Structure formats: C-alpha cells, structure tokens
Amino acid sequence: MVLNRKVKRTMAEHKSQYIGSIVLIILSCMIFTLFSILSANLDTNNRDFQKKNVQENAHFTVQKPLNNLESLEKTYHMRLEKRLSFDASFDHDTTLRLFSPSDRVNKPFIQKGHAIRKTDEILLDPSFAKAQDLSVGDSWMIGDQKFKIAGFMVLPDYMYPLKSESDLFSDSKQFGIGVISEKAFRQLNNGAASYSAHFDHNADKRAFKRAVNRTNRVTGWLDSTNNPRILFVNEKIKSIQGMTGSLPIAILLLTCALVSIVLWRTLKTEFVQIGTLYALGYKRREIMRHYLSYAWIVSFIGSVLGTAIGLIAVNPMLQFFVGYFNVPIITMNWNPSALLLSILLPALLLVPVTWLVIHRALRMSPLELMRGGKKKSKTGFLERHLHLNGLRFKNKFRIRELVRNVPRTLLMVFGVTFASMLLLLGFGLQNSIQFMMDGNRDANHYEYNYLYNSIKTTAESDGEAYSAFSFAPEGKTKNAENLFSVYGVHHPSDYLKLPDSNGHRLSLSQTIITRPLADKLAVHEGDTIKVTSALDNKKYEIKIDKIAQVYTGTAVYMPIEKLNALLDLPSGSHNGVWSDKKLTIASDQLANTISRKDTQNSFKAMIQPMQASIGSIALIAFLIGLVIVYVMTSLIIEENKETISMLKVFGYKQKEIYSLVLSSNTLLVILGYALSVPLIILSLGGLFRSFSESANLSFPVRFSVWSIVIGFVIILITYGISRYAGKRKISHIALSDILKSRME
Amino acid sequence: MFIEINQVNKTYHTGDVVFQALTDVDFTLERKEIGVILGPSGSGKSTLLNVIGGVDSADSGTVKIGSKVITGMNSKELTLYRRASVGFIFQFYNLIPNLTVEENVEVATNISAHPMKVDDILRAVGLTDKKKRFPRELSGGQQQRVSIARAVAKNPELLLCDEPTGALDYKTSKDILALLEKINKTLGTTILIITHNNAISGIADRVVRIRSGEITESWINEEKIPAERIEW
Numbered sequence A: 001m002v003l004n005r006k007v008k009r010t011m012a013e014h015k016s017q018y019i020g021s022i023v024l025i026i027l028s029c030m031i032f033t034l035f036s037i038l039s040a041n042l043d044t045n046n047r048d049f050q051k052k053n054v055q056e057n058a059h060f061t062v063q064k065p066l067n068n069l070e071s072l073e074k075t076y077h078m079r080l081e082k083r084l085s086f087d088a089s090f091d092h093d094t095t096l097r098l099f100s101p102s103d104r105v106n107k108p109f110i111q112k113g114h115a116i117r118k119t120d121e122i123l124l125d126p127s128f129a130k131a132q133d134l135s136v137g138d139s140w141m142i143g144d145q146k147f148k149i150a151g152f153m154v155l156p157d158y159m160y161p162l163k164s165e166s167d168l169f170s171d172s173k174q175f176g177i178g179v180i181s182e183k184a185f186r187q188l189n190n191g192a193a194s195y196s197a198h199f200d201h202n203a204d205k206r207a208f209k210r211a212v213n214r215t216n217r218v219t220g221w222l223d224s225t226n227n228p229r230i231l232f233v234n235e236k237i238k239s240i241q242g243m244t245g246s247l248p249i250a251i252l253l254l255t256c257a258l259v260s261i262v263l264w265r266t267l268k269t270e271f272v273q274i275g276t277l278y279a280l281g282y283k284r285r286e287i288m289r290h291y292l293s294y295a296w297i298v299s300f301i302g303s304v305l306g307t308a309i310g311l312i313a314v315n316p317m318l319q320f321f322v323g324y325f326n327v328p329i330i331t332m333n334w335n336p337s338a339l340l341l342s343i344l345l346p347a348l349l350l351v352p353v354t355w356l357v358i359h360r361a362l363r364m365s366p367l368e369l370m371r372g373g374k375k376k377s378k379t380g381f382l383e384r385h386l387h388l389n390g391l392r393f394k395n396k397f398r399i400r401e402l403v404r405n406v407p408r409t410l411l412m413v414f415g416v417t418f419a420s421m422l423l424l425l426g427f428g429l430q431n432s433i434q435f436m437m438d439g440n441r442d443a444n445h446y447e448y449n450y451l452y453n454s455i456k457t458t459a460e461s462d463g464e465a466y467s468a469f470s471f472a473p474e475g476k477t478k479n480a481e482n483l484f485s486v487y488g489v490h491h492p493s494d495y496l497k498l499p500d501s502n503g504h505r506l507s508l509s510q511t512i513i514t515r516p517l518a519d520k521l522a523v524h525e526g527d528t529i530k531v532t533s534a535l536d537n538k539k540y541e542i543k544i545d546k547i548a549q550v551y552t553g554t555a556v557y558m559p560i561e562k563l564n565a566l567l568d569l570p571s572g573s574h575n576g577v578w579s580d581k582k583l584t585i586a587s588d589q590l591a592n593t594i595s596r597k598d599t600q601n602s603f604k605a606m607i608q609p610m611q612a613s614i615g616s617i618a619l620i621a622f623l624i625g626l627v628i629v630y631v632m633t634s635l636i637i638e639e640n641k642e643t644i645s646m647l648k649v650f651g652y653k654q655k656e657i658y659s660l661v662l663s664s665n666t667l668l669v670i671l672g673y674a675l676s677v678p679l680i681i682l683s684l685g686g687l688f689r690s691f692s693e694s695a696n697l698s699f700p701v702r703f704s705v706w707s708i709v710i711g712f713v714i715i716l717i718t719y720g721i722s723r724y725a726g727k728r729k730i731s732h733i734a735l736s737d738i739l740k741s742r743m744e
Numbered sequence B: 001m002f003i004e005i006n007q008v009n010k011t012y013h014t015g016d017v018v019f020q021a022l023t024d025v026d027f028t029l030e031r032k033e034i035g036v037i038l039g040p041s042g043s044g045k046s047t048l049l050n051v052i053g054g055v056d057s058a059d060s061g062t063v064k065i066g067s068k069v070i071t072g073m074n075s076k077e078l079t080l081y082r083r084a085s086v087g088f089i090f091q092f093y094n095l096i097p098n099l100t101v102e103e104n105v106e107v108a109t110n111i112s113a114h115p116m117k118v119d120d121i122l123r124a125v126g127l128t129d130k131k132k133r134f135p136r137e138l139s140g141g142q143q144q145r146v147s148i149a150r151a152v153a154k155n156p157e158l159l160l161c162d163e164p165t166g167a168l169d170y171k172t173s174k175d176i177l178a179l180l181e182k183i184n185k186t187l188g189t190t191i192l193i194i195t196h197n198n199a200i201s202g203i204a205d206r207v208v209r210i211r212s213g214e215i216t217e218s219w220i221n222e223e224k225i226p227a228e229r230i231e232w
C-alpha cells in the first residue's frame, strides 16, 4: 500500500522518539533474555549436575572400614562409595584437599581437559586454579611428587569448596580441592577414609545407620541438607534468581509501557492525517492496519535485535558467572519460553495501546479529526481555578502550559522518575555494599578468632574468652539454614562493639540479637525466643533485650556468665578466644581459626555473585535511563513545536521562547528526580530483602549524598543535551514550513 | 436531480451552548452541473458541504445523492459512500506531508474501483515535473492542485470543494477554477463549490446564497461565463 511508504519517512521525522523507543526495547529485551537464560541455566544445570553426577545424600565416617559395600547397597537401596582424602599444602597458607577418584557417588564433572589417565595427573577445582593462576597442562610438586593438571572438575559434594563444614565462606585463595589417582594417593599418603551415600527414593536411611552401628560404629554423619558445601550453592542461586528474575522483567515491562505512551503521543500528532484519510473514504480497518504497523515495527525491530544481542552475549556472560556460583554448565538451556516472551512482550503491549489510540481516534468523525481531534470543550478544573493575576506574564504562561497539559506534565515527571531510578540502581547497590562492609568491620574488632574443640574452664591464653554454641529455633529441624550461634561475651568487650539503630553502642550486659536473625525469627525487643541446643537437644528460653543494627551474621550475644548459668556450665567456661594478635595455641586444641582478613575476603566472595549480576543489570539500566530522558525530552519539545513557532512568528527571540516554553520542563526534571530517590530506596529495600531471606544477611539500603548529587548531575546533563538537540531541530525548520504544517 | 436536499437541520452543542448551524435547508443540483454555495464566513457553508460529503451528519431532513439516501447511513456505509462517490477538496489541502505528490494521488487511486492513471491526472493539473516533491516543497496553488488531483483520481461522481481558492491569490485562483471547469467538461463530474466570493458564482449552473444557516436566495445561472473571464 502506498501509505506504507510514509512509515519510514515519519519515523525518520520523529527520529528521537522512534529510534529512541527501539533502542529502549533493544536494551530491555537484551537484559531480559540474558538474565532469563542465565538464571535458567544456573538452576537447571545445578539440578542436572546433582542428579547426573550422583550428589551424595549424606557422608559419614566409621570406626573400622566397611568391606561389604555391594551387599549394603543392595539391601538398603543405595549407592555407597569409599573415598580417601588428605590436606596437602599448596604453599605456606594455602591448603589443597586431595581426593581419591569417585565413580559411584559424587562423580566429578570434568569442565575442561580430561579425566585422570596417569598417576602424575590431577584434576583441580576451577575457581582454585583461577585464584592460583594455574591452567590445564601446568604442573607443580606436591610433597616429592610432580603433578600435571589434566583438567578442571567440580565435585558434587564440594560445589562450594569450604575447608571446614563450620566455615561460612569459601576463599579460593586459601583453599581448593583436587582429585588424584588411587595409585598416586597411596604413594603420597594413606589419607582418611569417608563414605559417600546416595539413597534411592525407597531407601531407609535410619535402618542403614542402625545396621552399620550393629557391627561397627558411625563416628560422624552429615546429611546433605545440613551440608553447607551443597546448601550454599542452592541458596546463592535461589537468592540471585529472585533478583535477576524480577528486575529485568520489571525493567522490560516499564520500558514497554513508557514506549507505548511515547508512541501514543507521537501518533496523536497524526490526527489530521487520520481524519483526511477517513474523509477520503479509507475504511477504519485500512487506517488501523497502517497505524498498527508503527507498533509492529518498533516492537519487533527492538525485540528481535535485543533478544539476538542477548543471545550472543549469553555465552561470555555465563562463563563469567559460573565462577561465582560454582555450577558447572553441562547442557545449555536456551529457555525458549523466555525467548518467546522477550520477542513478543513489546508487541503485546505496544500493539494494543496503538490499537486503542487509533480506535478512539476513529470514533470521532473525519471532521473532528481534521480539526485536530476533539478538544476538551470545558476548561480543566485546575485551569479554571487557577488565579494567576499577580504574576508576571512569563510565569503565568509557564504555569498555564503545565496545567493545560496535565498528562504531558505527569509523563515528563514520571519518565524522569523512572529513568532516575534506573540510573540510581547501580549507585545504590555500590553504596549499600560498601556501607555493609564498613558496618561489619565496626562490630568485630578482633584480628584473630580461635574456637576450641572443647569447653575450657580456665583461661589458657591471652585474649578475651567467649563462648559460642549452636541453637535452632524450637520446632525447626537442625539444618544448617536454621542454626544460629548464641555467644557468651565479656562486658565490656574489647573486641565486640554492637550498635543500636541510632548508631549508639549497646551495653553488652544485655541480651542482644543481630538484625538479620531478628528479621528471620520475627522477634522484637522484649520478646522471648524458644530454642533447642544443637549439642544436647535441650530446650531453652532466651529473652531478647535489644536488637543490634549489624548486617551480617545470625547470632545472639549475652553476658558469658549468664550463658554459663543458662546452660548449667561451670563458671568461667568458654570455648573461644578473640585476640588482636596471633596466639600460640596447639592446633589439636582448636576447631577453627579465623582471622578478620579471612572473614572480610570471604564476605566479599559471598557478595560478588550479587554484585556482578545486579551490577551488570544496573549498567544497562543506567543506559536505559539516559535514553529515556532523551526520548522524553525530545517528545516534549516536539509537542511544543507549535507554540514555539507561533511565538517565533510573533517576534519573540529564541532565548525568550526557550525560557518561556522549556524552562518549566527543567522544573519537572528536578521534581522527577526528587521523587525517584525515595522510590529507589523503597524498591532496593524490597529487592535486598529477597536476597537477605536466604543469605543470612540484612541488607541495608544506603545512598551516599555524593551518589545522589552525581546521579542528579548526570540526569541534568542528559536533559541538557537532549534539549539542545531538540532546540536545534526546531530552529532548523523554516517558519513558513511551520505555518504550512499547521494547515496540513 | 442528482443532489436532493430536503429540510436539513443541524445543531452544534458546545458545552451548554446550542448553536443552530443549518435551518430547513433545501437544495438541488443536476448531474454534471456545477453548483456554487455563496455566503459569508460562519454562515454554515462548510457544514452543508460536509453533510453532503458524508463527513458530518444532519439532525433532521434528507440528503439524497444519486440513488443513495445518505441521511441515516451508519459510519461504515458512509465510508463506503465517500470511497465510491465523493472527491474532497479541502481549503487547507490536507495532504499527507510524508508522501510525495505522486504518492498523495496514489492514496486515492489505491482505494478506487476505477481509478484514473496517476500520470494522466498529474499532467492534467500541470504537476508532472513536481511528482517526486513533498507537499512542503510546493506553493499553496501547487498544493491545491495536488489536492484536486487526489480528489479527481478516483473518478468520483461528485467533487466537493470547500473554498478551493480561499487561500490563494487572484491569478492562481482563476487557474484552479479553470481546472475545475475542465474536469467538469471532460469527465462530466458534478461539482459543488462553496465560497464567500460572489464573482465565482459566474461559472456555476446553479447558485444558492446562505446566511446564518438559512437559504436566502437560489437561482439558475443562465449566463455561465468561463473561469478565465470572471473578475473580482
């Protein structure tokens, strides 16, 4: 149809709106595609891996070796495998835990390179290899034996490679895992044996345990539901999925909504043409088909390109992300339903909106349309009740312009608000994480934290003694995710400083709960919590006096004597020491040693996946924000084209015109930005809450004044540039053309 | 009679104000005739023309064009009527700004059952050399010619011209009138012209004068004069 020839020209004429809209859709479809595929892959591959490579349901140690594995497997509907391990030192403070090969339970997944074929070959955990700067083919000495890296692998029971089950965070700089051949193992060290068990659905775990105990003795048993090396991965994926799932779809939806409004307002300038075509005898259907093509074109060019770019970017992004999540990518999941959604969603919103605009236009008569559409016959309520008598003409004019076109005014404000929120997303993330790290440093002031493996009653070394015991809320299983620590501490303490919500230091003579635990258990100051000891299953009641405003750690702190009395322990009992210098304590006395630096490094490692994923969304959101400001500004300027040119005809100077017509928009930009600050704080709060629920962190939203100022400057600059471009475009149109176009 | 208008009334409601734009209007025109409606600005000329063209509706009375009674048609039927029978020439041309001269004419040929050849019409209106231009690159007279070409291209039975020379100078106006006259002669198109310019009634077969929505005078013009010779 000949009309279609005008589509391209009209789009070129309103470049800023149409191209801008297409770019917006490209960017939002891109992040949507990218993160849908990313999170689908993390999730399905995690599950596939756990299933295909037979992740254990439990592992245990026994007093004497089991030698009837096959018959046990048959009797108890399970798979059972013995595995040897020992800790080799990689360099002075780095441990490499070596395992014998497994092929029934916890089978390693070879990510790169090949399985072990020779005695001098080793498989390494890829994040450890990365941290130590090792690649496949490299070799080095363990003891007096040389090993060559055959490949990288992930072990299903060490997905999150924690050195000790009581560790909170893994740090690849200090700990890693490797697999060497059985033969090499015997040559190096005999290692300690443990058994990995995978139970079928109909298996009776307790019967198996009883059977082993009958002839042997189980000395240690850990179910996978309590195994942090497995749990943490699932939790990390879950928490990130919440955010990467909701954020891109929210951005995509809001962008499409905004683009529909832009399209709607741009099409409104075509009312005279619609009326002419209608008067010439074009049928509604024909007119509708023509105008819908704008919506189809904008949405499909945008969504197809955006989805394609997203697809191209998936692989490099995935490579980048798997390192943070410790999930091997076995098979690529292209998430076709998300792809389809990404391609269709923009059209699904834009086409109906366009249909509605044109449908409503076509309900008017050709005459009304040719006159530029039904003008409101009544003056608006605001307009009528606005008394501007005392004001100068300039201000009267500005206020009239804003009030006459309330939808346009609102659109500008909300457009800028949305753009600013997208812009501030990254700043908020960065500020909040920074704040939390600072906050953590403020609470704990020890350099070293030693946890004994038994309870001491007399001070055996320097430093400040404390106790820490594990509890679960009454009625909850004692899974890792439910357990928290109750600390007994000296008051005042040199090493523990807990602030209240105003930042004042709380007296440690009270019982204090950390904010993350308080949120998790939904307790308030003055409440009493019922808990079960993980040690002896006894039930206790603890009355909470205060909540400490710290953002990491699920713990309760109370005076050490009070805790000893509660647990019926002799006075002076403690099982840990805090110190600001390294203490000499025999290693057979210790369950764990943590330095503050370790804690901080590990904390960073914990935050990284979130920082990386929201960070990259924030980066694209930032771009989207800039484009929105540009599109909005050019739309508003174009809508003011007539007023501007009429003022020009009257003899107003360029400067006077822009100060009359456009300066009120600057006010709207400021208003829009001001609105965005509380809104982004609220939305980030919601977003972070979904993260904290599974991560045992309470994530505070913090914005530094600087970020807010910088964000504002960026928005203003973008607005200024868009305004400048819009002005240039208008001043390039000859006056006579404008007079003609009024008649068209 | 080709056009038969009987006791047509039309009121406009603006807020609480009711305005009677046409009162008991009667009007007739034979096939292949040129009719002129004379009247000052605001007298209801455009309203009458729009009712005849099916872009506006009468409150009462009947409008019969050929064999069709268009009063009482719904908007779908009106569209088909306009599509098949009517060519519009608007005072402000109403061209599609993002289509070239040629394409603007094609907009009409596209929806017509028996269209004329675009090149032939452009030659007839003298715009062959401007066919790749956009409307904004043309003078007012040239734009009006495009608008005429577009109206005629469908080869309609009825050509409705709302002040076709209203925005044009003396010389250009006469050219446009001559062009309309030529169309009337060669194609046999019935033409209805509205104007506030008394002199233009010289080219008409029938003339009515309208004032405040009422027909005050109506006569048959016995001494038609060609457009080139009318003066004002």
Ligand SMILES: Nc1ncnc2c1ncn2[C@@H]1O[C@H](COP(=O)(O)OP(=O)(O)O)[C@@H](O)[C@H]1O
Residues within 6 Å of the ligand: B012, B013, B014, B019, B021, B039, B040, B041, B042, B043, B044, B045, B046, B047, B048
């Ligand atoms: N849509 C409308 N709403 C209200 N009044 C109208 C409308 N269209 C025309 N009028 C009024 O009807 C009268 C006749 O208008 P019109 O037919 O356009 O006059 P003419 O074409 O003779 O100048 C005018 O006074 C005008 O103000």
Ligand SMILES: [Mg+2]
Residues within 6 Å of the ligand: B045, B046, B047, B162
């Ligand atoms: Mg008129």
